Amino acid sequence: MKKGFVSAALIAAALATPAVAQMSVEDQIETRQSAYQFAAWNMGKIKAHAIDGSVAYDEKQVAAAANAIAAVANSGMSALYSRDSANDRAENTRLKPNFFEEPMKVQEIAVSFVREANKLQEEAAGGDKAAVARQFAKVGETCKACHDNFRAK
Numbered sequence: 001m002k003k004g005f006v007s008a009a010l011i012a013a014a015l016a017t018p019a020v021a022q023m024s025v026e027d028q029i030e031t032r033q034s035a036y037q038f039a040a041w042n043m044g045k046i047k048a049h050a051i052d053g054s055v056a057y058d059e060k061q062v063a064a065a066a067n068a069i070a071a072v073a074n075s076g077m078s079a080l081y082s083r084d085s086a087n088d089r090a091e092n093t094r095l096k097p098n099f100f101e102e103p104m105k106v107q108e109i110a111v112s113f114v115r116e117a118n119k120l121q122e123e124a125a126g127g128d129k130a131a132v133a134r135q136f137a138k139v140g141e142t143c144k145a146c147h148d149n150f151r152a153k
């Protein structure tokens, strides 16, 4: 009885993963591009408030933007990267195939993106403009690191 139950649970777990991977390549590409576009829009808002000063610093708006960036970073974006979605196999994407040949590098960059985005969220909630500006730069470095390595020009 108990053994049967465990097997059923294992089968259920095994089936749950491919269900996510079944998202079409087109949908993976569109969803990740939209997510990054959305993150970039929010990065732009923080830049205007904390770096350029083109907008008077508004703690609530900066915190809302930082929350959105952290949400993207923590959303499990890796599910949107299948091998078939790289630019040697798929259309309308700038993802380079080396993304799948350098998993340690991808992992390192992805982990730092999440860490720095979470820190930005914390600093934004704290309301210290100079600290937000410093942390904004750190998040920007992680965006750039990934683009320099894995995004085609």
Ligand code: HEC
Residues within 6 Å of the ligand: 029, 032, 033, 034, 036, 037, 039, 040, 043, 069, 092, 093, 094, 095, 096, 109, 110, 113, 139, 140, 142, 143, 144, 146, 147, 150, 151
């Ligand atoms: C883990 C790697 C990674 C991280 C981290 C990352 N990006 Fe990207 N980004 C990519 C890849 C890969 C593409 C190309 C996606 C495609 O074309 O399928 C991309 C595309 C984009 C695009 C173009 C989207 C479009 O409409 O085609 C923008 C804008 C962007 N990223 C901004 C950002 C910003 C801002 C950050 C940081 C807050 C960021 N990215 C973090 C890998 C990353």
